[in-house]
Amino acid sequence: MTPKICVIDDDTIYQFTTKKIISNAGIKEEVLIFSDAENALEFFNTESENRDKLPDIIFLDINMPFMDGWQFLDAFAKIVPRFPKSIEVFLVSSSVDEADTDRAAKIPLISGYIFKPFTKEKLWESLSRIQS
Amino acid sequence: MEPVENFLVGLPDSEILHLVTSISRELVCLHEADGTYIYVSPNSEKIIGYKSEELIGKNPYDYFHPEERRLIQERSHQPLLRGEDNIHTTFRFLHKNGSYIWLQSDNRLTIHPTTGQKYLHTSSRDISEKIDTEANLALAERRFKTLFHDSPIGLVITGKKGYIDETNDSFANFLGYKSYEIVGKHFSEISAGEELEENLKYRDEVQKGIIDNYSIEKQYLHKSGKKVWAYITVTVLRDEMGYPIHYLAQIIDINERKKSETLLLENNDRLRATTNSLLTQNKQLQAYNQIISHHLRAPVSNLRSLLDLMKETNDLKEIREIEDHLEVVTETLETVLSELISTLKIQNSDHYKPERVAIDQSFSNVIHLMEGELAEKQVEIQSDFSGGETIFFSKEFLETIFLNLLNNSLRYAQPGRNLRISVESFQIGAQTTISFSDNGSGIDLERYGDQIFQLRKTFHRHISGKGLGLFLIKYKMESVGGRIEVRSKPGEGATFLLHFPEGSETK
Numbered sequence: 001m002t003p004k005i006c007v008i009d010d011d012t013i014y015q016f017t018t019k020k021i022i023s024n025a026g027i028k029e030e031v032l033i034f035s036d037a038e039n040a041l042e043f044f045n046t047e048s049e050n051r052d053k054l055p056d057i058i059f060l061d062i063n064m065p066f067m068d069g070w071q072f073l074d075a076f077a078k079i080v081p082r083f084p085k086s087i088e089v090f091l092v093s094s095s096v097d098e099a100d101t102d103r104a105a106k107i108p109l110i111s112g113y114i115f116k117p118f119t120k121e122k123l124w125e126s127l128s129r130i131q132s
Numbered sequence: 133m134e135p136v137e138n139f140l141v142g143l144p145d146s147e148i149l150h151l152v153t154s155i156s157r158e159l160v161c162l163h164e165a166d167g168t169y170i171y172v173s174p175n176s177e178k179i180i181g182y183k184s185e186e187l188i189g190k191n192p193y194d195y196f197h198p199e200e201r202r203l204i205q206e207r208s209h210q211p212l213l214r215g216e217d218n219i220h221t222t223f224r225f226l227h228k229n230g231s232y233i234w235l236q237s238d239n240r241l242t243i244h245p246t247t248g249q250k251y252l253h254t255s256s257r258d259i260s261e262k263i264d265t266e267a268n269l270a271l272a273e274r275r276f277k278t279l280f281h282d283s284p285i286g287l288v289i290t291g292k293k294g295y296i297d298e299t300n301d302s303f304a305n306f307l308g309y310k311s312y313e314i315v316g317k318h319f320s321e322i323s324a325g326e327e328l329e330e331n332l333k334y335r336d337e338v339q340k341g342i343i344d345n346y347s348i349e350k351q352y353l354h355k356s357g358k359k360v361w362a363y364i365t366v367t368v369l370r371d372e373m374g375y376p377i378h379y380l381a382q383i384i385d386i387n388e389r390k391k392s393e394t395l396l397l398e399n400n401d402r403l404r405a406t407t408n409s410l411l412t413q414n415k416q417l418q419a420y421n422q423i424i425s426h427h428l429r430a431p432v433s434n435l436r437s438l439l440d441l442m443k444e445t446n447d448l449k450e451i452r453e454i455e456d457h458l459e460v461v462t463e464t465l466e467t468v469l470s471e472l473i474s475t476l477k478i479q480n481s482d483h484y485k486p487e488r489v490a491i492d493q494s495f496s497n498v499i500h501l502m503e504g505e506l507a508e509k510q511v512e513i514q515s516d517f518s519g520g521e522t523i524f525f526s527k528e529f530l531e532t533i534f535l536n537l538l539n540n541s542l543r544y545a546q547p548g549r550n551l552r553i554s555v556e557s558f559q560i561g562a563q564t565t566i567s568f569s570d571n572g573s574g575i576d577l578e579r580y581g582d583q584i585f586q587l588r589k590t591f592h593r594h595i596s597g598k599g600l601g602l603f604l605i606k607y608k609m610e611s612v613g614g615r616i617e618v619r620s621k622p623g624e625g626a627t628f629l630l631h632f633p634e635g636s637e638t639k
Contacts, residue, residue, distance in 0.1 A: 011430065013457050017437035024444060063426060094429035117433035119440070 003130055006032040006055035008040045008072065009092065010064045018059065018118050025120055037067040041075050048082040055087060056130050059114070062093040062100060069093075070103070077109055088129050090114050150174055159235075162242075163252040165213060167191050170251070179258055180235075181228025197224035197232050212241050212252060222259065234260040286362070286383030292376050294319050294335075306362070306385050308355035319381075324351035324359040338368045339376060349386065361390035405613075412610055431465045484612070489527045491517045491557055491566065498534040509542065512552045519558035520565070523632045525612070533605050534568075537628055540602065541570040546623065562634035569627040574620040605630075 005027065007018050012035070019031050032055055034040035047053040062069035069091060080087075091104050094116040104113045111129055114122050159179045162171035168191050172184035180195075193201055200223045208221040219239045224232040237256040244251065280287055286303030290296050296317050304311040307322060320328060327350035334346040345367040351359040362383045369378040438461065442454050495515055499506065506513070523530070538553070545551040552571045557564060609616045613633035620626035 011434070013434040013438070013461055014430075016453075016457055017434065017441060020441050021437070024441070063430075094433050095426050096429075097426075116430065117436040117440075119437075 002027055002029040003057055003127055004029050004032070004055040006034070006040070006058045008034045008037055008058065008064075008069075009061035010035045011061070014061075014116070014118070021118060021120055021123055025123055037064055037069070037072040041067075041072060044076065044079055048079050049084060051084045054083060054085060056085070057088045057090065057126060059090050059092045059118070059126075062091055062095060073107060073109060080109065088112075088126070090126050092116060092118060157257055159254075159256045161187075161192075161254045161256070163192070163254065165250040165252065167193060167209065167252065179256075180225060180233070186228075192225075195226040197226070200224055208237075208239055209252075212239055213250065215241060217241075222263075225256075233258055234263040286381075286385070288314075288319070288381040288383065290319055290379045290381065292339075292378070297378070303383055306360065306383065307352055322353050324353050326351060334366070335379075338366070338379070341374060344368055349390075352383075360385070361387045409611065409613070416607055416610070427468050428465075431461050431468065434461045435465075484526050484529070486524050486526055486612070488522050489525050489530055490522055491530070492521065494527060494530045495534055495555060498531050498538060501535070502538055505542065506538075509545070510550055511542070512550060514552075514554045516556040519556060521557070523564045523566075524634075525632055529608050533608070533630065536602065536605055537568045541568075541572055541626075544570075544572040544574075544626070546571065546573045546625075560631070564632045566630045566632070567627055568630070569625060571625040574622045574624050574626050575618075576622045577618065577620055 005022055007015060009015060009018075015033050015035070019033070022031055032043075034043070037060075044054075060069050060072060073089070076089075088111040089109055090112045091100075091110055092114045093100060096115065101113055104110050112126060114126070156173075156175060157179070158173075159176055160171075160173040161169055163169060168189065169187045172182075172187045174184055176182055176184050176187065193204075196204055204221060204223055208219050212219055217240065220236065221239065222234065222236045225235045227233045235256040236259045237254045239255075240253045242251045242253050243249070280298070281300050283300055284302055286306050287300045288296055288303055289298040296315055296319060299311045299314045301311055304314055307314070314322065323331065327348060330348055331350060334343070334348065337343045338346065345365060347363065347365040349361065349363050351361055354360050363386045364384070365382045367380045367382075368376045369380060371377050435458070438454050438458050442451060445451060445454075492515070495517070499513065541551060541553055549571065554569045555566065557566045559565075606616050609630060609632075615631040617629040617631070618626060619629070
């Protein structure tokens with residue numbers, strides 16, 4: 001099975017490079033991309049019971065202008081129990097602030113923390129966490 | 133001896149004499165012309181310790197104090213024999229117990245009517261106690277004078293009306309006067325005034341007998357006109373009825389102590405202000421560093437990803453696309469860098485040159501600068517700076533602030549309604565506040581209140597806010613001791629309150 005990947009990040013260049021890295025890695029499935037965490041949240045709310053639409057893995061940016069990664073996670077945690085499958089969430093950030101990594105470590109929903117730049121190697125490593 | 137008296141009572145002379153002398157405190161004696169006792173009244177034992185019979189036939193010169201024998205001879209004995217009358221002498225006499233007592237005598241010459249023989253008649257009393265008291269008083273007076281005049285503590289005696297009766301050199305020197313220049317002045321003439329009321333209140337309480345003394349710190353007027361600090365203790369001296377007759381003030385010079393105390397307090401305040409401003413700056417710098425590293429790291433990591441992708445492909449179309457993105461990232465980097473430079477410029481306080489700025493003038497300059505855009509969007513602007521016409525601030529920064537706030541309002545105007553901006557100034561105490569309101573889309577403060585002044589935070593979709601403006605305004609206001617506040621409701625607009633610190637040209 002090809003994993004379904006979701007990227008939430010407001011940076012369009014990052015969206016472009018990540019998409020490229022994923023397709024270069026041979027993953028044919030289309031990547032779900034959200035520039036805005038609220039739009040993403042709306043999607044998860046609507047499709048919360050739709051197994052086929054839900055991604056297997058989310059790469060979530062922390063620093064976004066309107067709703068940031070943390071705020072997204074707060075709201076996301078509430079709808080997680082409704083999902084018919086498990087979703088791995090990775091925080092992606094260019095921040096090396098220890099406060100951010102410490103905070104992430106305390107949230108069980110988060111599978112890992114990825115420092116930008118996002119690379120092929122980091123993609124494979126993350127995908128290896130998906131149980132199928 | 134008047135014969136009439138014994139005639140009336142019918143007693144013999146000797147009996148009368150005995151009666152009189154035994155109850156009298158006067159020692160009555162009769163002497164030969166050379167002084168030899170021929171009669172000593174019976175109360176002698178009470179006064180000088182000897183019985184009369186012990187003295188009869190003896191010469192009093194043997195009992196006079198050696199230092200006074202000659203004096204008695206010359207000033208009393210001889211003149212008496214020459215016929216001078218009523219000679220009073222004061223001398224020391226050897227008591228039987230071996231100590232000298234002070235006697236005062238009234239002496240007279242008696243001449244026998246028939247033989248013409250001269251006799252001396254003396255009447256003496258013990259005045260030792262009086263002499264002692266007087267001597268002690270004189271000594272006490274001398275001691276007091278010495279203490280008063282030589283005391284290193286300033287001393288002033290004032291009468292009950294407040295006029296200075298006496299002062300010592302310490303106090304006179306303290307005020308730069310000679311003591312005679314101060315005597316006669318009223319104490320309020322040399323008092324600096326500030327504490328006079330407190331001083332008078334205490335004096336009043338002393339007057340009423342509520343208290344007997346009080347201590348205060350007060351300022352005197354030095355002869356040179358400057359004020360000097362002193363710690364004074366005022367004690368009241370009362371008469372037997374309890375009415376104040378004099379006030380004794382003890383004055384300690386605490387001018388140096390007060391001066392260093394004031395200096396210390398000032399330094400303390402300054403230190404606290406510095407610490408506060410350093411803490412604020414430190415916090416801002418930390419936040420700033422975090423922001424810088426984030427905003428530089430993001431485009432740099434994009435550059436790395438794009439270059440990696442470029443290496444992996446030979447597809448020209450794809451390379452072209454990556455190049456376009458590289459262009460965008462480079463532009464972003466340039467923008468971030470120029471923002472950083474302008475931020476650093478503002479952070480450098482050497483650039484901050486405050487002056488008296490006319491708010492009206494600065495606002496007009498900015499409006500003029502944005503005339504085109506404001507007209508195009510039909511922005512309605514009202515301003516009223518009559519509530520506070522000037523502030524002590526940098527003109528350049530004030531204009532930057534107005535520019536940023538106007539841009540902010542334009543950016544967040546509520547679609548479908550004409551933007552209205554209202555700016556006014558008013559005073560809160562010594563502070564001048566400028567309020568800047570618009571009827572734009574506002575901001576949800578409950579949600580974003582803590583982030584609104586952060587660098588590169590924007591809260592609206594589809595609007596490219598750099599977020600630098602508000603960050604800089606807050607930074608600048610805080611670094612000069614001012615404050616910025618925001619009040620807003622989503623959909624109803626926002627009001628920014630700029631509280632400028634009380635400014636002065638002398639600082």
